[in-house]
Amino acid sequence: MPRDLPPLSIDPCSGEPIWRQIVEQLKVQIASRELTPGERLPSIRNLGSTLKVNPRTVVRAYEELGHLGLVVTRQGQGVFVLNGEAREPASQHARRAVLEDLTRRMLAEGTRMGADADEMLAIFEETCQAMQLPLSKSETTPRNASC
Amino acid sequence: MMKRHLLLWILRPALSGSLLLAVLALMWVLFESDPLWETPVLPAILIFLHTFLTTATIYWAWGRAGSFAYVQTRGHLPETLWRHRLGAGYLTAAIVWLPAAIVVLSPCRSWLQGEVFQNPYYPIMHARDVVEVGRWFLLYLVTVPAAHYAWIRQAQPCRFPGTGHWLLAGLPVLLYTWYRCLHAPLLEQTLYAGSAILLTLILSILFLLGGRRLSQSMELSQS
């Protein structure tokens, strides 16, 4: 019996493509284990009618998630969240480049809005906890503070 | 074939006028003491006026209110709409003349005239009035398609949109001349009767085909 999946909220006025919003939110849900491995995502038709978007947009989002290695489509059965171990990890080098870029952007935006590094770090830790990603404090603090 | 609601919808603006005329026609056949074949021009005029007015109402009233456009944009094919408009035209004819026809055929008229008003024509009245009833409906057979042709033509973006009305105006003259040539009672004679019916049918079919062809590209001229 499929349970009610955590809701997605789409903001069509934000200027961000809707398929990308779906991808980002599902990514977060998968990372935080709101969606557990092996769980079936809502069908394309269903999600289209709940979010009031074109089913093709949902298809595009699911394709992207499949491309990222987060979900797998089984013919005739639906789209399933992949097990963490089954995913192919990105190379160390590629991972570092992407994360650095994201962090820089976060810091730039934070600084623009007048936040200092401590505040951002606090938010980072809180979010990690909310998403139930284990964080060992002694290691991360000095490295992040030096940014 | 015919869609009931669409037909009633189109008929509606012409309904009240037709009901009024139906009462007039009924009064006329009940209380006219002259035999009907002596006054054939009166129903002819009434029929022409009635056809013209109902057709005008169906096209003009609907067009003006924008509500005709509403029917037009429901998704019916132009051919369907044309058929139903024509059907509504014939239906108004039936509304006006059917009660009168029943009174003549039943034979309420000859009984009333004979028994109550002591009409001297009583003995031959019923037999010859029946022919007149046929004549009314024969006339409608040609006036309705002609009037519809005229109005459809006027609503078209074609070169001489008014031609239809000139044709319509010429029609009574033509039919009257035809009628004069034949003399009223001669309709009993098969040859004359046959040719009158034939002419009516030919004209009717011509107008029907013309109207149908024009209505294929029906455009709502007002925007």
Place this chain on the structure above:
Amino acid sequence: MLNADHVSRMFGNVPVLTDVSLSFQTGEITALLGPNGSGKSTLFRVMAGVLEPSSGCVHWDVSKSVASAVASMIDGWEPPRWATARRLLDLQSEVPFGFDRSYAEKLLCSQEIPLTKRYGALSKGQRRWVCASLTLATRASCLLLDEPADGLDPRARKKLYDAIRDVVNERECAAVVATHILPDIGRVADAMAILQRGRLVMHESLERLREELCEVEMARGCPLPENLVPHVLGHTPRACGDAYVVRHCGGLDEVREALSSKDRVQRLTIDALYQSLTESEMVLAA
């Protein structure tokens, strides 16, 4: 697919539509936008098959007549005041494409419109709702809705657009919605077409626009990098510098790469694009 091929229409000597070519795909909702008098209604009437184009043609799929595919609700062509909602349902149930009467009744019921009430006795918003419900419940391959949400309160408007999306998703039909109010329709639409003075200014997928559009704010005195100049659609001076509307097929990331860290890039909302389009004489490069 509803196709308009080089459609022009004159009223007397006044051109109202000039060489408009568009196609509306099945399964998609297209928002047809444009200021008053831009020719939206005329285009709708031509597409509904009740106005002949002066030149060009409109057809469904390759060569079928539009009359066989289109159900429309056109602003200003309303049912007569005497007709009750039930009469309207009766009339609509005879259309050749078929009509989902129970769905129409459900829609009317959701706004508490009694079937026995005359059209003339309804409020403006209710009238719109009735017309839109009738069109939505018609099983045509293409639905044309001219200002369907005019006079509706925000909740009803949302409900209406949700219903349009549901119908399109379910029946795989094409829908074209003409409106002035973009945010509502932008929520559910897949594409937008903008008319201005009878010409088609743009016709684009919204997802693609969301992907490719961005606004770059340069500090005062700083010119835009050379390689972005060909992608600029428009430009407005601001208090702190200049804002450029940039459309780059590489999306936000590539634009960001071309800029130094001081310059600000952000996604441009469709509303903002539409506003700058209608306010200025911006030309959109393909």
